[in-house]
Amino acid sequence: MGSNIRISKICQFCNSEFTAKTIKTKFCSLTCGSKNYKKRSSEKKKEARRQEMKSMNDAGIEQLEKLEIFTIDEACLFMGVSRRTLYRVISRNEIAISKIGAKTIIRRSDIDSFFEWLYESRKNEETVQKFPGIEHCYTISEIQKTVNISPAALYGILLRARIEKYSVGRFVYVSKRDVDLLFNIQSHE
Structure with missing residues (x-):
C-alpha cells in the first residue's frame, strides 16, 4: 500500500515548488535529480583538480627549477600559464614536445629558448618606426x-x-x- 502523504517542497535544483510523496524527496523530477548529480560530479572533479594543482604549487617552483624535463602540468606551473595557453603555443610549433606513450613531455631547453625568442620579438617590436607626423x-x-x-x-x-x-x-x-x-x-x- 502506498502512502497518501503530500508535502509541498521546493526543488533543490530548479527552485520550483512541487508536491512530494515522501519526506526524503529533494527534486521535482528525475531530470532535476540527474542534472544535480552531474553538477555535483563536475564540482568534485574540479575540486580534485584544484587540490592537485595546489599540492603542485605547495611542492614549490624551487623543485621545478631543478627539472630538465616537464610534463604539461609542470610546464604550465613553471611558465605561469594555463594548459590552454600552453597547448596553443605547442600547436603553433613555438615549443617542441616529445611523446612517451600517451605522456607529453617538454624539455627545459625548449622552454628557455621560447622565452628568449619572446624577448627578442618584443625587442624587435620596440624598434618599429616612430610616428612621422x-x-x-x-x-x-x-x-x-x-x-x-x-x-x-x-x-x-x-x-x-x-x-x-x-x-x-x-x-x-x-x-x-x-x-x-x-x-x-x-x-x-
Whole structure:
C-alpha cells in the first residue's frame, strides 16, 4: 500500500515548488535529480583538480627549477600559464614536445629558448618606426578615395604588407612614403 502523504517542497535544483510523496524527496523530477548529480560530479572533479594543482604549487617552483624535463602540468606551473595557453603555443610549433606513450613531455631547453625568442620579438617590436607626423601621413579615407578600395580590402593589404598604422584621436594614419610605394602613387612632395 502506498502512502497518501503530500508535502509541498521546493526543488533543490530548479527552485520550483512541487508536491512530494515522501519526506526524503529533494527534486521535482528525475531530470532535476540527474542534472544535480552531474553538477555535483563536475564540482568534485574540479575540486580534485584544484587540490592537485595546489599540492603542485605547495611542492614549490624551487623543485621545478631543478627539472630538465616537464610534463604539461609542470610546464604550465613553471611558465605561469594555463594548459590552454600552453597547448596553443605547442600547436603553433613555438615549443617542441616529445611523446612517451600517451605522456607529453617538454624539455627545459625548449622552454628557455621560447622565452628568449619572446624577448627578442618584443625587442624587435620596440624598434618599429616612430610616428612621422600628420603632414607625412594619409588618413585611411584619403587612401580609399585615391585608390578606390573598400576599407576591409585596404586593411587586409596593409596587414599583408606589414605597414604600420598610427591612431591619433579618432583617425588612423599611414605613412605617405609606405602607401606611395605600395600603390605606386606619384608623390606631390
